[in-house]
Amino acid sequence: MENYSRFTDPKLPAIYEKVKTEERLSFEEGVALYESSDITGVGFIANHVRERLNGNVAYYNINQHIDYSNVCILHARCHFCAFARKNMQTEGAWEMSVDEFLD
Structure with a gap:
């Protein structure tokens, strides 16, 4: 079972589950990410996508x-x-x- 204690926004765990399984997010879920005050949680989700697409490589x-x-x-x-x-x-x-x- 995944530990969701990293998220302070209660909407993020369900969004993260969809991102992990590569499901398309709804418009409402995109808005929830944009409006979320849980910047660390949103960053965690974004990093998951970044690593899936680019591996553990970052550019600056x-x-x-x-x-x-x-x-x-x-x-x-x-x-x-x-x-x-x-x-x-x-x-x-x-x-x-x-x-x-x-x-």
């Missing part, structure tokens, strides 16, 4: 972009970066103006 690129703010709406549930702030009222939060961005 270097992005060059301008950080125009450190305010992030995902800050409460995402641990990707250590510098994001929840909102502009949070200590250390900043945003560039359009003029600053263009300079």
Whole structure:
């Protein structure tokens, strides 16, 4: 029996079962993945598909972009970066103006 404790979104185990058996997801299931706040669970499912298609190989690129703010709406549930702030009222939060961005 599969251990589904890795999922915090109760919709994900059923979706994962379909993905494992290579069943096509419904539109509603796709929307559930998109709207899920369980980013780790969605990533686990995506990695399963990635490994099935490409094996245990990953490719990386270097992005060059301008950080125009450190305010992030995902800050409460995402641990990707250590510098994001929840909102502009949070200590250390900043945003560039359009003029600053263009300079």
